[in-house]
Amino acid sequence: MNLLVTGGAGYVGGTVAELLLRKGHEVAVYDNLCHGHRSMVPKQAEFIEGDIADRSKLDQLFSSRTFDGVMHFAALIEAGESMRRPELYFRSNSAGTLTLLESMLANGVRRLVFSSTAAVYGEPESTPIREDAPLRPTNAYGESKLLVEQMLTWINRIHGFRYASLRYFNVAGAIEGRGEAHEPESHLIPLILDVALGKRKNIKVFGRDYPTPDGTCIRDYIHVQDLAEAHLLAFEALADRDRLIYNIGNGQGFSIREVIESARRVTGHPIPVEEAERRPGDPAVLIASAEKIERELGWRRAFDKLEDIVASAWKWHPQRYTMLGASQ
Missing domain, CATH: 3.40.50.720 (NAD(P)-binding Rossmann-like Domain)
Structure with missing residues (x-):
């Protein structure tokens, strides 16, 4: 094609x-x-x-x-x-x-x-x-x-x-030689990994009073x-x-705090947190049912575990800055 x-x-x-x-x-x-x-x-x-x-x-x-x-x-x-x-x-x-x-x-x-x-x-x-x-x-x-x-x-x-x-x-996550590289970056996992690399002092957590088990937003x-x-x-x-x-989607939900803890385990870094107020327009929970595409098209996920997703992003992440420099 x-x-x-x-x-x-x-x-x-x-x-x-x-x-x-x-x-x-x-x-x-x-x-x-x-x-x-x-x-x-x-x-x-x-x-x-x-x-x-x-x-x-x-x-x-x-x-x-x-x-x-x-x-x-x-x-x-x-x-x-x-x-x-x-x-x-x-x-x-x-x-x-x-x-x-x-x-x-x-x-x-x-x-x-x-x-x-x-x-x-x-x-x-x-x-x-x-x-x-x-x-x-x-x-x-x-x-x-x-x-x-x-x-x-x-x-x-x-x-x-x-x-x-x-x-x-x-x-x-990332595949070999290719991952997330937004500029400016606003997505949670690369921002957390920036903290682990020493590029940021801490990760901001927006809202701690959502109706979820630990008070932070849950995402898939x-x-x-x-x-x-x-x-x-x-x-x-x-x-x-x-x-x-x-x-x-993955069909599973992970809170902001759970993602941070996963990144701490993957990277071996403490990753300090700064609490901040909620952002307007952020729903408390977003979890997908992907059953329809699985049933109709036979789609299957190769990556179900959050730590596997974070680990693939961590492997790529240092290359992000080389790539951004090449794009200037």
């Missing part, structure tokens, strides 16, 4: 692009490098620098070659920032994706795997969360992704456009390799199905 990967200079998009190449597919990466890094684009992939809001560039790209489909990762992802500047998220994530979809439709590219998020659920009524749970985002990031899912529903219904929407829970952590495998399965399933919606 010949696939376009938008946002393929980022953590998840770059990992998926690498997996596709290893499986013998052709890959072109399309990224504006606003948060991605050129050094994260797999060497065997063609790289096109561009923005998903640039309709003329997308039309030129789609009309100049034949793609079997698109895996769409290009987006802003910081929930906290989205509660300060929601307009950025609706412009980039929602309107930008609409431009991509318009270009795909105009140029006859009919299959898409969309990088969605568990944030579309908001504060769940029960856990683990199933795909038919109410969709009530508590932050603008989740709302911006939900708007895309709603657009896809109508475009599928009216134009027969085939898509899979994969609702990620917390992605973590999925290894990036398992997530990448789910993308390929979903894209292949679109050959004979026209609409797929799946949660991608």
